[in-house]
Amino acid sequence: MHRILFVCHGNICRSVTAEFVFKDMTARAGVSHLFEVDSAATSREEIGNPIYPQALQALEAHGIRGAQHRARQVTKTDYDYFDHIILMDSENLRGIRRIIASDPAGKISLLLDHTDPSDRNHHNRDVADPWYTRNFEAAYDDISTGCQALLQKLIHKPA
Numbered sequence: 595m596h597r598i599l600f601v602c603h604g605n606i607c608r609s610v611t612a613e614f615v616f617k618d619m620t621a622r623a624g625v626s627h628l629f630e631v632d633s634a635a636t637s638r639e640e641i642g643n644p645i646y647p648q649a650l651q652a653l654e655a656h657g658i659r660g661a662q663h664r665a666r667q668v669t670k671t672d673y674d675y676f677d678h679i680i681l682m683d684s685e686n687l688r689g690i691r692r693i694i695a696s697d698p699a700g701k702i703s704l705l706l707d708h709t710d711p712s713d714r715n716h717h718n719r720d721v722a723d724p725w726y727t728r729n730f731e732a733a734y735d736d737i738s739t740g741c742q743a744l745l746q747k748l749i750h751k752p753a
Contacts, residue, residue: 596748597630599672600705601690602682605635605665606646608721608733609682612705614653614661615734616741625749632676634668636689641665652730656738668693673701680705680744682737683720705740708747716740 598616602609613633620626635641643665645653653661673679673694679702681687690702709717716739724733 595628595630596678597676598632598678598680598744599668599676600631600633600680600682601636601668601686602633602721603635603637603686603689604640604643604725605633605667606640606643607649607724607730608737609633609635610645610661610663610665611649611653611734612680612682612721612737612741613663614658615656615737616745618658619741619745623745623749625745628749633663634666634672636668636686636693638667641667646725648724648728648730649733652734656734670694673697677701678703678744678748680708680740683723685720705744706736708740708743710743713739 600609600612610633613631616631620629645661645663650661668690681704705721706716706719711717716736721736722732724730
């Protein structure tokens, strides 16, 4: 089984969207039994809050309904538990290093680093932050593309 933790700043927009997009993709592919998926924040600002309404609307617009969630902060024990800790942007790398000092097992990566290097629209950049841009569809596109690439890599890699 692959244990995946998606991480962003507040755990109310991007990381929780990635959590539910990835869960939906694995269910549609018939491989959800191979994955355990969760999400968390690097900050404490939104702990306990639900999915941001516009992020929920973006999920529902793409047929992902019933997403229940309460924001939480990533912990040191998450590093030991999860196999893959997938961050939405480079700012989250700095944030997670405050919580998890090092990454000796190489578990931490950026979501869009999993996309094909020839995909110049997505590869090797941060997931668009809808908190500032208000463009939840652009964030959804980045997340969906990154999750699809991650899923393909992990399906072909032993758990």
